[in-house]
Amino acid sequence: xxxxxxxxxxxxxxxxxxxxxxxxxxxxxxxxxxxxxxxxxxxxxxxxxxxxxxxxxxxxxxxxxxxxxxxxxxxxxxxxxxxxxxxxxxxxxxxxxxxxxxxxxxxxxxxxxxxxxxxxxxxxxxxxxxxxxxxxxxxxxxxxxxxxxxxxxxxxxxxxxxxxxxxxxxxxxxxxxxxxxxxxxxxxxxxxxxxxxxxxxxxxxxxxxxxxxxxxxxxxxxxxxxxxxxxxxxxxxxxxxxxxxxxxxxxxxxxxxxxxxxxxxxxxxxxxxxxxxxxxxxxxxxxxxxxxxxxxxxxxxxxxxxxxxxxxxxxxxxxxxxxxxxxxxxxxxxxxxxxxxxxxxxxxxxxxxxxxxxxxxxxxxxxxxxxxxxxxxxxxxxxxxxxxxxxxxxxxxxxxxxxxxxxxxxxxxxxxxxxxxxxxxxxxxxxxxxxxxxxxxxxxxxxxxxxxxxxxxxxxxxxxxxxxxxxxxxxx
Amino acid sequence: xxxxxxxxxxxxxxxxxxxxxxxxxxxxxxxxxxxxxxxxxxxxxxxxxxxxxxxxxxxxxxxxxxxxxxxxxxxxxxxxxxxxxxxxxxxxxxxxxxxxxxxxxxxxxxxxxxxxxxxxxxxxxxxxxxxxxxxxxxxxxxxxxxxxxxxxxxxxxxxxxxxxxxxxxxxxxxxxxxxxxxxxxxxxxxxxxxxxxxx
Numbered sequence: 001x002x003x004x005x006x007x008x009x010x011x012x013x014x015x016x017x018x019x020x021x022x023x024x025x026x027x028x029x030x031x032x033x034x035x036x037x038x039x040x041x042x043x044x045x046x047x048x049x050x051x052x053x054x055x056x057x058x059x060x061x062x063x064x065x066x067x068x069x070x071x072x073x074x075x076x077x078x079x080x081x082x083x084x085x086x087x088x089x090x091x092x093x094x095x096x097x098x099x100x101x102x103x104x105x106x107x108x109x110x111x112x113x114x115x116x117x118x119x120x121x122x123x124x125x126x127x128x129x130x131x132x133x134x135x136x137x138x139x140x141x142x143x144x145x146x147x148x149x150x151x152x153x154x155x156x157x158x159x160x161x162x163x164x165x166x167x168x169x170x171x172x173x174x175x176x177x178x179x180x181x182x183x184x185x186x187x188x189x190x191x192x193x194x195x196x197x198x199x200x201x202x203x204x205x206x207x208x209x210x211x212x213x214x215x216x217x218x219x220x221x222x223x224x225x226x227x228x229x230x231x232x233x234x235x236x237x238x239x240x241x242x243x244x245x246x247x248x249x250x251x252x253x254x255x256x257x258x259x260x261x262x263x264x265x266x267x268x269x270x271x272x273x274x275x276x277x278x279x280x281x282x283x284x285x286x287x288x289x290x291x292x293x294x295x296x297x298x299x300x301x302x303x304x305x306x307x308x309x310x311x312x313x314x315x316x317x318x319x320x321x322x323x324x325x326x327x328x329x330x331x332x333x334x335x336x337x338x339x340x341x342x343x344x345x346x347x348x349x350x351x352x353x354x355x356x357x358x359x360x361x362x363x364x365x366x367x368x369x370x371x372x373x374x375x376x377x378x379x380x381x382x383x384x385x386x387x388x389x390x391x392x393x394x395x396x397x398x399x400x401x402x403x404x405x406x407x408x409x410x411x412x413x414x415x416x417x418x419x420x421x422x423x424x425x426x427x428x429x430x431x432x433x434x435x436x437x438x439x440x441x442x443x444x445x446x447x448x449x450x451x452x453x454x455x456x457x458x459x460x461x462x463x464x465x466x467x468x469x470x471x472x473x474x475x476x
Numbered sequence: 477x478x479x480x481x482x483x484x485x486x487x488x489x490x491x492x493x494x495x496x497x498x499x500x501x502x503x504x505x506x507x508x509x510x511x512x513x514x515x516x517x518x519x520x521x522x523x524x525x526x527x528x529x530x531x532x533x534x535x536x537x538x539x540x541x542x543x544x545x546x547x548x549x550x551x552x553x554x555x556x557x558x559x560x561x562x563x564x565x566x567x568x569x570x571x572x573x574x575x576x577x578x579x580x581x582x583x584x585x586x587x588x589x590x591x592x593x594x595x596x597x598x599x600x601x602x603x604x605x606x607x608x609x610x611x612x613x614x615x616x617x618x619x620x621x622x623x624x625x626x627x628x629x630x631x632x633x634x635x636x637x638x639x640x641x642x643x644x645x646x647x648x649x650x651x652x653x654x655x656x657x658x659x660x661x662x663x664x665x666x667x668x669x670x671x672x673x674x675x
Binding site: 031034035036038039051052055056058059062063065066068069070071072075076085090091092093097141142143144147159160162163166167170189190192193194196197200201204205218221222223229230231232234235237238239249256257259260261263264271273274275276277278279280281282283284286288289290298300304305307308313326 | 479480481483484485487488489490491492494495496497498499500501502503504505506520524571572575576579592594595596597602608609610613614631632634635636640641642643644645646647648649650651652653654655656657658659660661662663664665666667
């Protein structure tokens with residue numbers, strides 16, 4: 001029996017239960033509304049500046065599909081290129097194996113501390129906890145990760161794990177946990193960033209081992225790309241003697257040229273900038289510049305089983321920009337922690353249960369229901385992941401896991417209906433007609449194929465305007 | 477038990493029986509019809525709260541550093557000799573840099589490999605007049621000299637011109653973060669001040 005996959009947090013309540021608790025926290029809702037509102041406006045501007053945005057999305061989608069189609073070939077090519085340039089490649093089937101490899105390498109380098117660049121892969125495998133158990137302390141150097149770490153907290157957003165904290169709360173965490181912090185520290189963001197700079201400066205200059213993730217790996221050249229803002233990434237990638245990079249299998253792109261697509265899609269989708277402040281590209285070890293030892297850990301941890309699902313595999317195209325979180329009406333209200341995974345929001349609702357690979361787990365099985373299927377996530381996704389389609393597909397799988405029942409037949413019909421935008425919108429328009437039939441209360445039966453759904457549950461009367469329509473009009 | 481590598485490759489082969497390649501539509505723009513890339517670059521860099529100056533390098537270098545009160549400046553050993561104006565404590569760096577030496581500098585002066593107008597980005601490839609990556613990272617100030625002919629219009633044009641296996645750093649404005657309430661504020665671990673000198 002394999003160990004439990006830590007991509008979902010042990011003991012998490014199901015999404016509806018966690019969402020109810022989160023909705024009681026009005027401070028959380030205010031913080032999220034402010035932050036996601038800010039980024040939505042900025043992103044719309046950054047995207048509208050490029051008149052070929054849709055062509056870039058189509059290229060991004062196809063490049064990632066090509067990688068997934070021949071993933072084994074590209075991985076072997078990448079391994080050869082990294083090795084030829086002086087790197088050492090390791091393969092890890094699951095979280096436990098990846099953690100053991102990193103711990104062993106850190107110990108071999110004689111490290112008591114390692115500095116870390118923000119990385120979803122290492123958060124997914126709970127590397128920090130595993131290193132701590134092995135006597136090695138991981139120091140998060142990304143500002144938001146540092147806020148989460150110092151606050152002994154959980155992450156709630158892919159890009160900004162501390163998005164649930166406002167400036168006043170961050171000041172309190174810094175005052176409480178940073179030993180030499182100025183007692184008069186204000187909640188001015190520039191001052192808070194300055195405090196983080198002071199706190200981490202000596203650690204960057206004196207720590208011998210760094211751990212990073214990777215945004216992209218180029219199969220053709222063996223190059224690794226790390227996209228960041230603060231310079232903490234550059235510090236970790238260039239100052240320590242040993243660098244250990246943990247990279248999900250699916251992070252590859254076939255050729256160098258493909259970066260011309262992703263270096264446009266990612267910053268504009270993610271932080272809504274024309275370009276993020278720093279992007280580093282390195283290939284193996286370079287004489288006289290940067291680390292002398294480079295280890296690359298290729299991580300499976302549920303990715304190959306996700307690849308085996310024809311509908312679900314598109315989640316592996318994800319470049320972790322977090323645009324889908326920022327446009328999601330459910331995420332904006334519940335926050336990220338309600339999802340009980342390091343991957344929250346719409347992408348988390350399809351990625352976390354697939355990586356976890358256990359639809360018998362009530363928490364994982366509840367995640368595909370964390371959505372109103374409004375479709376805003378698909379429209380924001382730079383690699384065109386049809387998140388609503390995968391959500392419905394996984395709902396079907398979660399019902400199947402419970403065994404055949406009238407409900408599973410209804411779910412299959414719903415999957416068919418939700419499976420295409422045209423069918424879903426047609427069904428909604430049919431639903432608007434239903435208002436004339438049943439102006440109050442619940443509908444107890446719908447015509448086929450809706451009948452397969454209403455046989456198992458009542459349906460509230462559809463509103464005059466569909467939510468998808470409303471959302472598009474107000475937020476699109 | 478099989479080793480991790482063969483097991484993972486085996487799982488992939490089993491997961492993907494259909495091996496037809498995917499046609500990649502590259503209908504996006506490789507270049508854009510920008511009238512004046514120098515002008516556009518100047519504008520876009522400035523939007524990142526970096527200071528842009530269009531002037532002849534040697535005279536302006538001295539004036540900029542003096543105006544900011546910076547004395548000890550790290551510099552790659554192969555910059556054009558006329559950049560090393562009098563009155564500055566130049567700290568030449570060659571090969572693998574000494575981190576403590578860099579930490580003792582007020583700033584760094586380098587050239588670049590190219591620049592991207594559309595995004596206001598400077599790219600360094602550790603080549604001529606740029607030094608190792610740490611040179612432009614550890615000191616709190618970076619003065620980067622960009623020659624007008626080094627400026628390209630778009631990201632695809634830059635990618636095509638860059639050497640992929642050299643260490644590359646794309647720099648768009650001074651160090652910043654969006655981690656507090658998702659709004660960009662300048663000044664974290666990299667140089668908090670960036671001056672770009674086009675000339």
